[in-house]
Amino acid sequence: MKDRFVKELGNQFAILSQLGRGAFSKVYECINIHTHKLVAVKIMRKYKLTAKQLCFAEQESHILQKLNHPNIIKLYGVYSTESFLVIEMECLKEKSLAELIKKKSLTEEESSIIMQTIFKAVYYMHKSHIIHRDLKPENLIFASKDLSSLKIADFGLSTEFELGEKLDTQVGTIIYMSPEQINCKKYSETADIWSCGMIMYYLLTNTHPIYVSGDNLDRFKVKLNGARWDFTNNVSDMARDLFLRCVKSNPIERYSAALALNHPWINHCSNRIPMTHLEEVRLHQDKLKIKMLCITGIFLTNIAIKSNIVQKISLNTPNELPPEKAPPTRTRNNLTSLHIPRRKPKSNSNTLKISSDNSSLLVCDLPKGNSITKSMGNLRFTGNNFYKGIHLCPINKKKSPKSAGRLNFV
Structure with a gap:
């Protein structure tokens, strides 16, 4: 094989020793006579190669021609003769x-x-x-x-x-x-x-x-x-x-x-x-989920707080609730009647449930001993927890504040 190889390549290489062998090739340490370089020559007999193996061999030489990196073996040349396919490469004599x-x-x-x-x-x-x-x-x-x-x-x-x-x-x-x-x-x-x-x-x-x-x-x-x-x-x-x-x-x-x-x-x-791209995507999704959970938590907390306040106001203690059948409202000279529970609470503040003829509702807390002024629609009233009830007149905005309405305490 050596003699035929040397003859077909025109005495281009001087073979020194065999470095190794593969499934369908042998690798020799050679001297390139023209360049005087120490090289490794991979020799493959064409007649021993299947069409698939020949394709891989040609593909190897084509790929090595494209690559140029200090940590990839270098290709010096590719030769094809009647019997052989030859790849001339960098010679690596150290261990694997x-x-x-x-x-x-x-x-x-x-x-x-x-x-x-x-x-x-x-x-x-x-x-x-x-x-x-x-x-x-x-x-x-x-x-x-x-x-x-x-x-x-x-x-x-x-x-x-x-x-x-x-x-x-x-x-x-x-x-x-x-x-x-x-x-x-x-x-x-x-x-x-x-x-x-x-x-x-x-x-x-x-x-x-x-x-x-x-x-x-x-x-x-x-x-x-x-x-x-x-x-x-x-x-x-x-x-x-x-x-x-x-x-x-x-x-x-x-x-x-x-x-x-x-x-x-x-x-x-x-x-x-x-991180990989997939990890970054998952991290971004997790952050969005946490953000949405925080927003949802804040929203639900606000609803819970408001619901709790309304529940405390609307469903107060039994002693502070108005009777189930509230007395009918009385109309005095076109006045709106506002009902306040008669029983004086023991706590430091009063909860007032105020109703009018048009079914509007105003709820407020009156600290003990303090008065409060509230407006609802076109009504304004002032009251405190010293009075059993409050009667208001509709406010006429065109009139001066003094004649805007009359306030009666019961």
């Missing part, structure tokens, strides 16, 4: 994240740096309308010893998407796939965020949150649908909060890469946990 996790336990601070690097690359991908669909520790490779040099590689299953578009192709690594992918439902770029959550848990605990060696697909699905996320005591509350926001079973409630980058566990300059 999976190898690093197996070798050592990471501190929470180191895990935060790695997750920040991943979220930066994912944010850039999603902003460029690319979904990776196969994010996992094996596809994350360091360019150097620096933790922030981590790069996303292997875009063989990635695809482009339009804003708001839902995909339904079931591809990826099962234990890092989102519930909507595993259950063959439509999904969006938030599927990558779920994968980030799984990677984050792996960094914090050195184990997968659900999968146990030996689990088959059916058992894994059952465990996934009833997942309970357990942490060791040394994981901080902020780390747990970010993880739980990345693995919401409802994709609409799930974090985006942009929100994750502003989370206090990632961005130490921030002390505020950003």
